[in-house]
Amino acid sequence: MKTIKQLTLEAIDLLKNLISTPSFSGEEHHTALLIEAWFTHNNIPYKRENNNVWAYNKYFDESKPNLLLNSHQDTVFPNKEYTHNPFEAIEKDGKIFGLGSNDAGGCLVSLLAVFTYFYSHKDLKYNLIMVASAEEENSGAKGLNSVLKHLPTLACAIIGEPTLMQLAIAEKGLLVLDIIVKGTASHAAHNNPNNSIYNALPVIEWFKDYSFEKISEVLGPMKMTVSQIDAGKQHNLVPEQCRLVIDIRVNDCYTNEEIFSIIDKSLSSEKVLITPRSLKQKSSSIPKTHPLVLAGIELGRETYGSPTLSDQAVLTCPSLKMGPGNSLRSHTADEYIFREEIEEAIPLYIELLNKTLL
The missing domain is CATH 3.30.70.360 (Alpha-Beta Plaits)
Incomplete structure (x- = not known):
């Protein structure tokens, strides 16, 4: 099994490749291929529909509850104020620049690394399902909402969006x-x-x-x-x-x-x-007493309510929004994420799930 350090290095390499690959909402075909390659490289079977790619942990057990890990691969169009190529992953002064680096590439590659870490674990309390979804930014019909019909009933979810790894326990x-x-x-x-x-x-x-x-x-x-x-x-x-x-x-x-x-x-x-226009983009929340939230609080994370919309809106199960990066950087010119944020996020996610899954 790969170490956390190995997975982190590979996740950062994947992030740089994702940045270099345009993936506007509805046009994520090539980033979906990169995610397929991640699963193939790690000997993980996967499924794909349109540009959504998903996988189940090796020892999936139908009698157990299911925990979804999800983040999106699509981006908005680059802000006109960019001072460099938005599709060039530039690493400078501890930052990784590029379109989608913060929203939500850093979250996506971190969760992929975490899913891969737990993939071969036996005797987990929950099954793990990883979905790298499309069309989040435009709330498109071929995003996470289109995948849910293929998945078993979800008990809870972690949605990867930039929250500085704090616990967004509700979303408008x-x-x-x-x-x-x-x-x-x-x-x-x-x-x-x-x-x-x-x-x-x-x-x-x-x-x-x-x-x-x-x-x-x-x-x-x-x-x-x-x-x-x-x-x-x-x-x-x-x-x-x-x-x-x-x-x-x-x-x-x-x-x-x-x-x-x-x-x-x-x-x-x-x-x-x-x-x-639609009644589907509903508010979402997770109880403060939920095991995921309690585990996060135990790890020194703070809870708050998020004003921004995410793929949580299409879920009916309790869901926690949590990820590296800062929401204030999303959709801005010269978007970036600190390399250190990803290096800290992956072991923190793993600690959180260790307290929940084992």
Whole structure:
């Protein structure tokens, strides 16, 4: 069996290869090949559908609960402010630069190393399933959500996202609403008591002023933002419609369906049509008393609630978000991760799972 040091060196090499291989959401074919090569090199059978690659521990036992290890291989498009090639893995001053290094390449290669470390262990309390998923950044239909139907029931999960290896025990969900506010088209010179833009004002005011009663202990209050407005094409024509987009960050006190129901009952009318883009990106959490969380606290990790969305949103089991890197670096120009963060993450993950699996 390889040592932790060997696995760490190989994981960092894989990270550099991933950085050098473009993998925008939906275009991860070549990074999926790199992950296949990792499994092949380590004599681990794997499965693949679209650009998702997954594997099970050697001594998988159907009678045991299943623990998912997951992180994503896709990236956003590079920020225009990059000062160097985003697809060149540059190591300098202890940092590994490159697109996807922090979000979430460092997490992905760390979890692959950890899964490989435990792959041949016998008598684990949980089965381990490793999924290197696609289309996380665009919440695509061919991401982790498409793999779940192939997996056995999951008891819990660790989602690799940059958290400075702290314990994100809850994550806000996302609900995006498209709203059409109707009115009557007319010449701007004439009196029009049914101006769609004016009709939209009380709708905007409602979202500005409304407060949901339940406040999460970990995630805090709900947050609703009118983020887009579109109406009219020329100065002298009152438009028949005013379109709004609402960004809603959902805490773990409400389901997306409950939120939509409250808004729909409050605002929908003949003049106001509300359509949710998706109800699937729900909030997620894991109890503070869960063995994974207790093990992390014992290792000196802190718990917190995360405002950013991840593949946790498609899971129904308790899930913990935890990984090397800093979320504040994600999607920024000259993205990087410290080499030391990966070197520390892999043994820390292993300690966490030793306390949970053995």
